[in-house]
Amino acid sequence: MSTFTKFGKSLILASSALALTGTAFAQDSTHKVDRVTPFHGVKDYRTWSVGAWGGGSAAFGPFGGPYYFNNFDFKNVGFVYGGYIKKQILHNFGLQADFMRGQVKGATKASQALTDIRGNAVTTGGINSFSTDIDWAASVSGVFSLGSINWLNKQSYIIPYVSAGAGAMGFKPTVTAADGTETKVLNSDGSHTHRAMYIPVGVGAKFNVARGVNIDLAYNVNFVNSQVFDGVSGGNKDKFSTARLGVEFAIGNKKKPQLAVVNPAAQLAMDLWDKNAALNNTIAESDSRNQSAINALKQEITDMKQDTDGDGVPDYLDKCPNTPAGTKVDGAGCPLPVPQIVKEKIIVTEADKKVVKDAIDNLEFDLGKATIRPTSYASLDKVASLLVEKNFSLKLAGHTDNTGSAATNMRLSKERAEAIRSYLVSKGANASRIEATGYGSTQPIASNKTAAGRQQNRRVEFTLY
Known part of the structure; x- marks a missing residue:
């Protein structure tokens, strides 16, 4: 069993024990709603916290594909662990600095061809699995809480959240060939450690189990700016x-409540109850005074309780009066924002397809090279104009016949696709919207036994989307 595996299991067991202990604390009468003065900023709260976590990792996620390594079972689960420090800025927003280490593994039923970062073949029989050690990963994320207001209870015990950020990592990928041979995937300078930026996006929930103690359950997808994290270039x-379980501790004065879990609506309500009690005492002590003064105090109490629009926020605290019935509001009575997602619709017309077909028909290269002949420029210029005008994306797939070695054919098909991509970019096309891939002689469309068939197999396919 690897060091990462042993550490990951130990950390998960420790987090589970802390969760059970925290649940017991939650039954203690000392775990009560803290009182603060409304609208006095964050000075009455604890805003800093630290956490530690452990969990599992897998080489797949919910956002698109294809995945080379998607044969998931528990043997292919890696273990990751880490810690963080967090600064809560508002009730529902904070900044969190994370550190992570661990391992990501994956396996596939079909062997994949492997090239290193320079495009050279690393194994001869394809690969069946990979294992990537994450030496370090550091990121900063914004954390948005979705449940800081609880209209059923004075205290928020379960707080869902989403997070997104950016960071950098150092990692070492190793692949296992079909014959069981392990190969380190190296950089162009021969070193094993790769470095890349990454974007962590996650969802989770925190369970407030004791004063200043939260159990943190989260799921993250990490987008790595590298094509060799899984060993396949x-x-x-x-x-x-990653799926992780951890524990978070608020730091600072223990007498102050934790800003992330305080229910602002409950704080306002308790402040209102205190004012009501004070006014009632004043009325009781003023029975002998002028009846008109007593009536005025009663009217003030009535006005403080009044909620004209029925949103749960008293009128005298409601900054957005007359909100429609059923509208969800924040602690100030203003509607909560509703996120909107706008999807771009891409339409490829027959005229667009004809421009691409003409480019394919007129495309010529120098024999055995990736040099585009000038006779192809005119039709390629039309494709570039089409990409600029309609903001299309384009996939270029290079193919060859079976003449020569497989490695040479793979390299030539990739270089020809890249040559076309470079030409289109030089004419103003968006480089991030053009993908160039070489398939060598692996996908023939005709027989390689005849000259005509080999001619058909030597091609570059254009796909608009």
């Missing part, structure tokens, strides 16, 4: 998922 940038 080429295709889309890699990604991996």
Whole structure:
């Protein structure tokens, strides 16, 4: 069993024990709603916290594909662990600095061809699995809480959240060939450690189990700006998922409540109850005074309780009066924002397809090279104009016949696709919307036994989307 495996299991067991202990604390009468003065800023709260976590990792996620390594079972689960420090800025927003280490593993039923970062073949029989050690990963994320207001209870015990951020990592990928041979995937300078930026995006929930103690359950997808995180160079940038369980401790004065779990609506209500009690005492002590003064105090109490729009926020605290019935509001009575997602619709017309077909028909290269002949420029210029005008994306797939070695054919098909991509970019096309891939002689469309068939197999396919 690897060091990462032993550490991951130990950390998960420790987090589970802390969760059970925290549940017992939650039954203690000392775990009560803290009182603060409304609208006095964050000075009455604890806003800093630290946490530690452990969990599992996998070489797949919910956001698109294809995945080279998607044969998931528990043998392919890696273990990751880490810690964080967090600064809560508002009730529902904070900044969190994370550190992570661990391992990501994956396996596939079909062996994949492997090239290193320079495009050279690493194994001869394809690969069946990979294992990537994450030496370090550091990121900063914004954390948005979705449940800081609880209209059923004075205290928020379960707080769902989403997070997104950016960071950098150092990692070492190793692949296992079909014959069981392990190979380190190296950089162009021969070193094993790769470095890349990554974007962590996650969802989770925190369970407030004791004063200043939260159990943290989260799922993250990490988008790595590298094509060799999983050992396979080429295709889309890699990604991996982590599921983690941890414990978070608020730091600072223990007499102050934790800003992330305080229910602002309950704080306002308790402040209102205190004012009501004070006014009632004043009325009781003023029975002998002028009846008109007593009536005025009663009217003030009535006005403080009045909630004209029925949103749960008293009128005298409601900054957005007359909200429609059923509208969800924040602690100030203003409607909560509703996120909207706008999807771009891409339409490829027959005229667009004809421009691409003409480019394919007129495309010529120098024999055995990736040099585009000038006779192809005019039709390629039309494709570039089409990409600029309609903001299309384009996939270029290079193919060859079976003449020569497989490695030479793979390299030539990739270089020809890249040559076309470079030409289109030089004419103003968006480089991030053009994908160039080489398939060598692996996908023939005709027989390689005849000259005509080999001619058909030597091609570059254009796909608009």
